[in-house]
Each structure stands twice: as C-alpha cells, then as structure tokens.
Amino acid sequence: MVPGTPQVLGRRHRHRGAGRTPAQDTDPSAQSRFGDGVSHGDKGPVKVGIVSLGCPKNTVDSEVMLGHLGEAGATLIGNPDEADVVIINTCGFIDAAREESVDTILAAVRRKEEGLCKRVVVTGCMVQRYGEELRREIPEIDAFVDLDGLGGIARAAGMDADAANNKAATPLPAAPRGLHPATYLYDAATPRTLSGPSFSTYLKIAEGCDNTCSFCAIPRFRGAFRSRPLDDILREARNLAAAGTVELNLIAQDSTAYGGDLGLKEGPTRLVEALAGIQELRWIRLFYVYPNKIDDSLLRTMGERSNIAAYIDIPLQHAARKVLARMRRGGSASGHLRLLERIRRFIPGVAIRSTVIVGFPGETETDFQELLAFIREARFDHLGAFTYSHEDHTTAAALEDDVPAQLKEDRRGLVMAEQETIAAARNEERVGSRLTVLCEGICPETEYLLQGRLEGQAPEVDGRVLIQEGIAAAGEFVQVEITEAHPFDLVGRVV
Secondary structure (H helix, E strand, O other), rough: OOOOOOOEEOOOOOOOOOOOOOOOOOOOOOOOOOOOOOOOHHOOOOOOEEEEOOOOOHHHHHHHHHHHHHOOOOOEEOOHHOOOOEEEEEOOOOOOHHHHHHOOOHHHHHHOOOOOOEEEEEEHHHHHHHHHHHHHHHHOOOOEEEOOOOOHHHHHHOOOOHOOOOOOOOOOOOOOOOOOOOOOOOOOOOOOOOOOOOOOEEEOOOOEEOOOOOOOHHHHOOOOOOEEOOHHHHHHHHHHHOOOOEEEEEEOOHHOOOHHHHHOOOOHHHHHHHHHHOOOOOEEEOOOOOOOHHHHHHHHHHHHOEEEEEEEOOOOOOOHHHHHOOOOOOOHHHHHHHHHHHHHHHHOOEEEEEEEEEEOOOOHHHHHHHHHHHHHHHHHOOOEEOOOOOOOHHHHHHHHEEEOOHHHHHHHHHHHHHHHHHHHHHHOOOOEEEEEEEEEEOOOOOOEEEEEEEEOOOOOOOEEEEEEOOOOOOEEEEEEEEEEOOOOOOEEEEO
C-alpha cells in the first residue's frame, strides 16, 4: 500500500558530496528537529515526527515506518518540533554522518530532559552498527529499532499499553544488538507514507551489497544483496504513478546487480524497460550504477526510451590504478574514460554524476594529480568529493591512514574547484536555450522565485533551475528559457 501524499511528513537530510556550494549543503535547521510531549488515551492520538538522516535509502525506510505508524493510528506531523514522539532515523556511513546523528539524538534528549519531549526513538544504520554503544552511552533513549525491525516502530513509539502506563524503557526484542547484517526487504504490500512531494519519489529496488570495497562497511550492516521481484517493483511503481508520481528515482546499493540473485539475465535492462511502460512516469532515474557491471543492453535501452532519464549516477571513487586496487574497485583513468565515452555514445545528452574519495591510504601527490587530470578530461556534469576516514569493520582500516587531515581537505577543495570550473562552463552553454523543467514549487530562500530541475539534475544532490518569471505548479513540467548561468544553478523564465 502506498498512501502517497504530497505533505512533508518528516525532514530529510542528505550527506552530499558536491554539486552545490558548501553553504547550500548545510541545513540551518539541523539543531531544531524535535518533538514535544507524548499524548495517550483520552489525550488523543500520538503525534509522531521523524528526522531522516543520510541517503535516499534511509528515506524509504523512514517512509515505511511512517506507513506503519499511520496504520497504528498515529498522527503524522511534518515538523518534528510539533510532534509528541520524535524518531531519529540515523546514518552510520561516515564520520560526519555519525556525528550528525549523535548530535541530533543528544539535542532530542536535552528537550526530553526539559519536559518538552517524553519519548525519543532511535532507528537506522547507527542502531544496526552501534546499538549497544548507543544504549550504554545515551541511556535516555527510550527505544531502538534496527533495520530488520521497521514493522515494530509503533510499539517503539509508545503506542501500546506498557508505554501508556509510562513503562517507557521497553525496547523491542533483540534490539539493540552489536553489529549484524540486516535481512529485511520491504515489498509493495508494505504500508508506506511518502515524506516528500508525491510527484518525485524514491523506489528501492534492492537492499544490501555483495561488493567488497575496502573502504565500505555497508555490507556488514545492510546485509547481502537481495533484489525485489520485478512484478513487486512494478506494482509499487504503478501505485506511485496513480498517486501522482512523475519522477521515479530507482535506488539500491548497487543498481546494476539487480536481479542476479533472482536468476534474471540483464536484470537492470528488464527492470527499466518494464518501468518505461508506465506512461505516467516521465523521468525514470537510475542511481548507484557500479562501473564494471554496465552492459550495452542497459545503455541502449536508456538511450531509446524517452521516459528513462538521460542521467546516470556512477561512483568511480578514483582514477589512479594503484589507489583503485587498494580500494578493491579495479579500473584506471583510461578505463573510466572509455566507459564514459561508451555511455555518452549510447545516451545522447546524458548527464553523468560521480563521486570520488581523496586521501585514501597511500594516495601520493602523483596519484592525486592523476585524479585531477582525469576529472578535467571526464567533464562530469555533477561530482561529489569525500575525504577518506577509517571505518570500523573494513579492510582499509588495517592500512595506515597516512595522508594528513589538512592535506585531505586541501585535495578535496582542489577537486571541487576543478569541478566548479567545468560545471560553470557547461551551464554557460545552456544560456539562451529552452529546456524542460520539473517545477518543485516555491524556492526555500525566497517566495519571489520558483525552483525546478532539468532532466539532468537529480533531486537534492545536483543543481537546480531558479525561475524568476512565469507561473508553474509544483509537479508540473514547463518550458524554461535559460537567462543566467552559475556554477551549479541556472536561472530562467517560463515560456
């Protein structure tokens, strides 16, 4: 069941690499995301707000929890500051994400101590990885929900007899635990309430990961790769389209592995081809494509079907062969360039997004200069950059973290300066052209502008189009003449 609603039922926060300025990547409300007071029994239904941190895959998990809460009778509140129970869906991917998660939990606990909140629930990847530590260090947390326990969120939120009698510190069975891989995978029958506008939606096609990248612990807590059956994905996609979705964003840890565990040949191709048959979907967007698994059948289908977005998100991580080998990724700058040329040949006008990691153990100045040279030649439309940090339970953690922290930051800055130059030049080429834009509504910074996105701009992580003249409704596709170009954003008017 997908009761897709355009109301925002929780705040979503992304850990962006780049594609926007650092100021745009900082959420000014990050310290004000909490609820106030619990209501039970004759005081009315429980009002619940959720703070969803991290990636779109976490967003879908949050929406599944919202669906279960709604079925249990909770009142879902868009602003967690106005909620009775605050749920914090944590991200445990990198240091910065974990710090944000812990800071958010501590701020919620402070409000609870001030009498403004009676129940704080923590869920997500941090619980899966560090549940015991969280319980030990922050005993004020009332309940924990790991990645396999999403269906028990109503009980964790206090919507049972024990909680109504103020027996608040009753966690779900077996939670929290130490590090363990998840096995759960939702399906189209799972209740899900959208946390963003219904016209643009994420759909999780698989969960977990079987890749062995040396820097990544995701397989240790998200579990083995497991695909949803094709007919189940199609059922959910049709439900979303019926609820108003026109942009469908397909996500997984590795979208190009889709279907392999089900015995499907050319699984990603069969998936996007089937989804393209849903006429209401105007942009079907594919994220998290693993570079060594892209075949010509997928690229050919993407180039031939008009409602599969000419957009591909392909994390390459580096270009120096020695660094890629230590990352257990394989490849080289020349190999990457051949792949990009093949993608562009099959998909005219494709926008390519990638991410890179700087400061990986053993990265020399020569390696870094090779990366910069590769970026200049690759001319990505969008690029994110992260500084390396050791992660628990990864093979790279055994390597010496020998690149100084400041040098890592300096290298990241150089990467982003290079990308800004490329992005600015690409945007300048668009001035004077008329392009299709999906209007997202009023610009958050000012009520005098609308904002939207091109087919080559994914939600939240890439640039945007600011519309200074004309009228358009949120969710409407309009023609916009581009009048100004900036490094990451464009300005135009409806024509």
